């Protein structure tokens with residue numbers, strides 16, 4: 228765990244960067260293109276988007292600019308997208324993958340995820356992801372917002388177990404049991420809304436830990452993710468924050484700090500509940 232290029236080995240041997248840039252709720256356009264480009268220039272190697280974000284075209288443009296100006300090869304980057312709920316189904320999911328690639332202007336993705344566990348649909352979609360993987364069209368496949376019972380249901384018939392589960396995860400939602408299960412199954416946990424969508428940054432306990440380390444609350448949370456073995460993708464479109472969120476490799480949280488942060492858990496979600504969503 229040395230720098231932004233540090234990776235975690237997924238169960239199929241693929242190396243996934245520990246830290247990446249999220250781009251949820253960033254409209255397609257110049258701000259997005261610049262954010263992706265700037266992130267790559269500052270050393271980010273992982274970008275997380277989804278078909279539902281409606282910004283894959285701009286993400287692709289940002290990637291091409293980042294590759295050029297950052298003097299980086301495509302193979303050094305790790306690009307994730309996700310199949311949306313209305314695209315779940317064998318043929319539909321294959322078609323959705325093609326569409327994401329076309330919009331991004333890429334020949335392959337590093338990681339393709341089922342965005343939400345829509346009952347009665349995610350198993351067929353998983354078969355499509357397995358086909359894409361076996362054909363060598365995607366480097367790794369996984370899921371998002373899957374609870375333990377969703378994972379168990381999926382793995383009952385799966386040929387290939389998911390390599391990643393991307394879920395809401397932050398100090399108010401520490402997902403202990405899910406994390407333990409994923410670890411046992413060799414599924415890498417990845418945090419979305421790691422900063423609780425920005426709502427944790429004025430937390431007094433976190434501020435106190437941050438001032439002790441001479442770091443910001445965002446940096447404390449990102450570091451807590453990494454020390455908990457959780458891959459993380461904080462979102463920002465501002466250059467100074469993109470830099471700040473990745474400047475987490477020069478300090479370490481103590482066991483006491485980690486315990487104190489873990490105790491902030493309230494099983495509190497800012498996003499939808501995977502067991503009770505209607506989209």
Ligand SMILES: NC(=O)c1ccc[n+]([C@@H]2O[C@H](COP(=O)([O-])OP(=O)(O)OC[C@H]3O[C@@H](n4cnc5c(N)ncnc54)[C@H](OP(=O)(O)O)[C@@H]3O)[C@@H](O)[C@H]2O)c1
Nearest residue numbers: 249250251275419420421422423424425445461462463464
């Ligand atoms: N799989 C899923 O269902 C799912 C759901 C939600 C999100 N995600 C992914 O996870 C990524 C991250 O989650 P998120 O975007 O919801 O929330 P987040 O990363 O927890 O927080 C982002 C918010 O915090 C602000 N921020 C970022 N860094 C900051 C800093 N250093 N200081 C102060 N404010 C800061 C950002 O504002 P500025 O941009 O103005 O800096 C933005 O408002 C998403 O972008 C997306 O890629 C996935």
